[in-house]
Amino acid sequence: MSGKTGVGRLPDCIIIGARKAGTRIVLAMLNRHPKVKIVGPELGFFNSASTYQKGLSWYSQQMPNATSDEVVIEKTADYFQYSEAPERIHAMNPGIKLILVIRDPIERMISDYYFIQRYASRVSSAYHFQEVNKTLEELVINSTTNKINYSYGGICRSSYAKLIQPWLRWFPRKQIHVVNGDNIAKNNPAQELRQAEKFLGLRPFTKDRHFYYDNDKGYWCLRGGCFGAEKGHVHPPLDPEIRGRLFRHFWRSNQEFFALMGRDYGW
Numbered sequence: 001m002s003g004k005t006g007v008g009r010l011p012d013c014i015i016i017g018a019r020k021a022g023t024r025i026v027l028a029m030l031n032r033h034p035k036v037k038i039v040g041p042e043l044g045f046f047n048s049a050s051t052y053q054k055g056l057s058w059y060s061q062q063m064p065n066a067t068s069d070e071v072v073i074e075k076t077a078d079y080f081q082y083s084e085a086p087e088r089i090h091a092m093n094p095g096i097k098l099i100l101v102i103r104d105p106i107e108r109m110i111s112d113y114y115f116i117q118r119y120a121s122r123v124s125s126a127y128h129f130q131e132v133n134k135t136l137e138e139l140v141i142n143s144t145t146n147k148i149n150y151s152y153g154g155i156c157r158s159s160y161a162k163l164i165q166p167w168l169r170w171f172p173r174k175q176i177h178v179v180n181g182d183n184i185a186k187n188n189p190a191q192e193l194r195q196a197e198k199f200l201g202l203r204p205f206t207k208d209r210h211f212y213y214d215n216d217k218g219y220w221c222l223r224g225g226c227f228g229a230e231k232g233h234v235h236p237p238l239d240p241e242i243r244g245r246l247f248r249h250f251w252r253s254n255q256e257f258f259a260l261m262g263r264d265y266g267w
Contacts, residue, residue, distance in 0.1 A: 017080025022181035047082035103181035105158035
């Protein structure tokens with residue numbers, strides 16, 4: 001390709017979620033590729049009525065300056081859970097490539113719960129975050145029925161089989177690449193990154209030697225610097241009895257998701 005400059009062109013790929021599954025880490029790792037350009041802050045364009053009303057001209061103006069042989073990636077982790085996002089993205093570009101980052105749904109839910117607590121402590125908002133005043137155990141179990149609280153947002157955001165359905169209605173499976181966030185956290189991330197590079201049509205770049213396991217931090221790091229605040233949060237253990245109930249609750253959804261994606265993620 002000629003490498004001709006195209007200012008503010010629309011993205012070639014969007015990382016659509018899932019929230020607290022490792023989307024920021026995946027974006028940062030892909031950004032090391034010399035032919036990748038990323039959008040900085042999350043735009044929340046396709047999941048916000050007020051922002052979406054600004055139009056595609058506004059959206060394109062948020063894109064980085066990129067040449068025709070570079071891949072532009074936007075990431076907003078909340079797109080995955082927003083049912084109108086697939087149709088809106090399809091209207092922009094039906095051939096766009098999508099990356100979905102997932103992890104064990106219980107671990108994602110735990111991470112999400114503590115993320116909301118940290119977020120609520122940083123912002124001044126009239127919105128009431130129930131995570132601030134209730135334990136996770138109190139939120140996932142309905143105190144009246146003593147059954148799983150299906151309406152709790154943390155559970156809904158981990159119900160991958162349900163959330164993927166709108167995306168599969170608008171996009172063929174081949175346009176959605178799934179990154180295993182558990183592999184990113186527990187194993188050398190290079191393998192997952194190489195698969196993502198192939199999906200994006202990029203020349204191979206990531207090597208095993210680009211990463212090392214930091215025993216003190218307890219996770220894999222890039223040589224030249226570990227990720228700071230984005231990783232490494234240690235959470236209190238979830239009540240074992242409730243964890244067991246959640247495992248049984250998510251089992252059917254997980255099996256359905258595995259079938260749709262054609263891969264068993266071992267949850």
